[in-house]
Amino acid sequence: MIFKKILNLNFFLIFVILILITIGTAALYSAGEGSFSPWAEKHIIRFGVLFFLMIIIALIDIKFIFKYSYPLFFLCLILLFSVEIIGIFGKGAERWIRIFGISVQPSEIIKVAIILALAKYFHNLRFDTIGKIYHIIIPAFFILVPFVLVLLQPDLGTAISIFLLGVMILFIAGIRIWKFVLGVIISLSSFPFLWGLIKPYQQKRFLSFLNPELDPLGQGYQLIQSKIALGSGGLAGKGFLEGTQSYLEYIPEKQTDFIFTLIGEEFGFIGTMFLLFLFGLLITICFYISIKSYHIFGRIICLGVACNIFIYVILNMAMVTGLLPVVGIPLPLISYGGTAMLSVMVSFGLLLNVCIYYNVKKINQ
């Protein structure tokens, strides 16, 4: 039984994941100046542990996942709240919470919970009633409450990605187009309000994005340096372990959000394109599994995961290439950091789960 299920796994997806984690480990090895410590070693250990978790999630009965989608969402919301409350009573901004001795960032985990909650909601929905106004209110609740909580932390990058993720799922699920147009208008008009809500350093980041050369040693510094790193890599790169920009400590957080610049510097345009191609492949596989699924629940999970990965990749790459402001988003499977990897690996677990249970008929029983 289990063996048959395992055979149903999408091995091509696992293969792509393994290539990406290898690239990530190599980049972190280089970032550690040719050493497995402090990052590469931990990166690969975390992956090993989370790989098991992924397989376990893949094998759980999809009916079980369906049943507990809402409770899971509320559990994550409570975690997010508690971080908020610790943040208020403790000192300074807090994004982390310790569970069983492991620091996790509930704002990353909740992305998966949002995908599940929305998938369940739209699965249960009678399609002819989708135009009813309360069918926009409940999904909006699933998206906006976490969004506001994360924005208040303040974690602009994650907040934006939660918002985008939600909007994309709503679009896929079939919400009317004019509602999106209205949404954009509301968002734009609420911008002055949001501007007051975000912290001064984030305002500064936004301004420096508009004109990075204005303040080369301050906020725009990272951006200029990351462009120099990418650009000096050229077509073929400087070679593995040969990057100078990242070694000279120009690139702050070179092991997390800016790891892509290191790859760009050492492996050049060919390297960055290959990475972009791998992520494209990953997303394509998500769409493939989605189309295969007989049930809406599975479809929306796959598309949600695809959007989640897409948002990570695009925000990160757009950030380091100067297309978007520096918001602080990691590159999945490549950047160093436990919670993002946890979130991504759980997503892949769900993806594989749909892959196994794609033809379950009565999912809500």
Next chain:
Amino acid sequence: MSYFDRKKQLTVLNRRTFFIYLSKLIIFSIVGWRLFNIQVTNSGKYRTLSKNNQINIEILYPLRGEIRDRKEQVIATNIKVFDLYVIPEKTSDLSLTLNNLSKFIDLNFKQKREIIQLSKKIKKFEKIKIIENLDWKTLELIEVNKNYLTGLELIQDFQRVYPESQYFSHILGYVNQPSKKDLRLPYILKMPKLNIGQQGLEKSFNENLIGKAGNREIEVNSLGRTIREISKQMSTKGENITLTFDIGLQKYLHKQLSNHRAGSIVVIDIVSGDILSMASVPTYDSNKIIKKPNYEYWQELLNNPLSPLTDRSIQGLYSPGSTFKMIVAIAALKHNIINSKNNFSCNGKISFGDRLFHCWKTKGHGKMNLEQAIQESCDVFFYELSIKVGIDKIAEVAKDFGLGQIYPINIDNQKKGIVPSKKWKKEVYNKKWYGGETLITAIGQGYLLATPLQMAVMTARIASGGKKILPSIIKSSEEKKFDIMKKYSNGIKIVQKAMFKVVNEKKGTANQSKSNDFQFSGKTGTSQVRKISMVERESEDFRNIEIEWKNRDHALFVGYMPSNKPQYSISVVIEHGGSGASTAAPIARDVFNYINKTNIT
């Protein structure tokens, strides 16, 4: 859900899935195009920027903490010097620069090759040290010929100096470049080029003395010129350390020792355990070791048969000779084997087993009690006594009084010495203990070995009435509390009385060194270096001063002052100095005299 409804939903879903997939591909393409733009089209521009715009991180090395004596007078500090560096990146040709440089300074082929090899391993803008502590003449030559010497840089640095190095070298040790093993120490992790303590207190207190590194981020242009400083975090100087030593006394001890080829004196404050002074000759000069090149000086030190690198105070192992008799006496008194009135008779020798054991006084001392036996240092009395006490009880007391152990204080390389016992001999030689060996041990000869520091501690413990005094080298304001060994109280009283008589009564062996200004107590010792033959013993003057230096006896004296309220204990060892009474005791008196006249604490 009706069939049509579901179909409609799937249609919408499919359409929108396709749409979103397409838009994702488009956005990916935009990022791809952007990357092409940066990495291919504009690569040249960014490559130039990458070269032009470099940031160097300079480690700012911390200043090493100072070491001071008990009166806060400096005995180890740092002075400004200039070091010569080469920065491979800034040279037009590294080997050309080095070749030109070798016209001005001593730089051999091997050194040049080492520098060139090193330059390949490190980042090209990093500095390589060529020579430390340039003298003014060379400094001037390099300044004048700057044009031929591209890539050279003179950098101000600090060098460790020891203002009183000839007196403190053994104690302080010296600093040097860390070895590969040292580099793993956590506190020098980020400072690979930092000189660290390699011997003595400099070594044992590295962690306190080193301090914390700072750093300076500077932006430099393609020529290597600093454009600006981005950030600077100052280094933190290491802690200063205040020792229990007294410079004046240390100098005085060395003055006393200067008349002798080799020996050691240790002075301890009995109340606090502070080591006030600890001198060992011959000595070396830490400053000469630090100043490079030091090869010749090293050779000189290593080839000296008297091994000046050895700190005799803690590493010199000597037979304590008659100074050990107090321990035998205390052991006998503790076990009630003897009281102060019991007499033994000495006729110059005693036979035990199939051997004859001699007293230093060939004719014998006649009838005497314990106090007289210590006062006149009668060997036969202690032979007899030791037979009754037995080696193991003697060994136990010896250990209680600080012999045969390494003190848990921050002085590295202390020698443990030997306190022989039946068990010890079994373990080390796997042989049975012979009765005759007890007799030899009783007069401080044979296997028994102790360092001058141990002897000074032993004396301090006797003088304090049996307090378990531990020596210390770091001055502390806390009052020290030492446990008192009550079991020895009675014995110590008698021994103290006897030690008083050694110096202050007519027949005492150190009576000639008596002082009129103060009263001190003590015990002489003369430890035999070679076996005395029967023929020599029969001739009246076998302790002739004219025998070859290396065959002469070691002269020892241990003592304390003032007799009535002991404050200072001393041990004096003069290698091959002749007799303890004639050589060591006068030194002890002079040192006590100095302490008495000078304000130490």
